[in-house]
Amino acid sequence: MQEIFGDRLAEVFTPPWNRLSNATIKILHELNFKAVSMTGPFPRGYKNTEGLKNLRIQLDLHTRKAKDGISDFKTLLEEITVLLGKRERIGIMIHHQRMTSFAFEFLEELLHLLKNHSKAHFLDFKELAANPNEE
Template identity: 30%
Template sequence: MEEAERFCARLDAAAETGRALSFWWRDDDATEPTPELDRLAGLFGELDEARRPPLGLAVIPDGARPALVDRLAREPHIAILQHGLAHRNHAQEGEKKSEFPLSRPLTNCLADVKTGRTRLLQLFDGRLLPVFVPPWNNVSRPVVEGLTALGIQGLSRFGATKGACGECNTHLDIIEWRHTRGFIGREAAYRLLTQEAERRLAGASEPIGVLTHHLAHDEACWAFSRELLTLLANHPGAAFPPLQELFALREPGCPTTHG
């Protein structure tokens, strides 16, 4: 049995229990309208409106252009997430790439987060969710602890959650960044999805996050994205809850529940 069949079998198992597995889709590094962004939006647009999943688009505030606002005005299923400030690496030698590493002064980090949030609020207003996506999926714990005071309720990184309030991560990155910078391969992608599905069937509750980068896709990435999106949107064993629900976002003015 190939990996795609194994994954579908796990979705079938979820459907049989009447408890669909939760998924969500995040795409990073948007700043302006591009043919690649049009292509990404088109993948979602191909689906029936009733089955069209939400898309969390991580926008880099420092590079965001008003033209992006106009382009996304006709894509109501796309929500804006904050992707750092400038996607600039401030890590020192020996640290993983990060715009907000532990070695950088906390006041500088939080000032950048605030500047980025203000920029996106000015551009997108109600389209912006109070969710922070750190570049390279890497951010120091003190910065995470300071997000709530800046009005940010959600956090999205890569891999298993690390216990932060409002954290909803991604688990499958379809690009192999270290060597080929191309598609990781269909078998490898479905193998990872199968593993994540098995964890959920065994009791893990966090949604399974798919991570894409529209500006870096090769043709194999695009083909797989269409295949996976179509499968998940139409299978009774898969569900795409609203992003507000996944990140446990509160309405403005509601009391905080963060500890």
């Protein structure tokens, strides 16, 4: 991956289905990963002596629970409103395989609105992993 991505490579692992074992964490440390990105905390009993950061996800754009699209969309907008009101970093997860044309349009509009908001700042994984204030 280093050969392919060069200095654009971010040593951040997103575990499938947001599940991470202690054995996987050990291997990530051996491979010099700097962080993971998932919705939950590290596994129970894990002692983070390696300094691996968890860049937590607060908003999942695509894994919704309601039975209909209108309810899902309303809930999504409510979640975004609550998160923006907290004035904290918001990790947003997308699922490229689940994205429809509407999902891409929504994401584009959301990013446009945030980009033009005076209090919004975008950080990439490398910046977040290098930040000593992250988990």
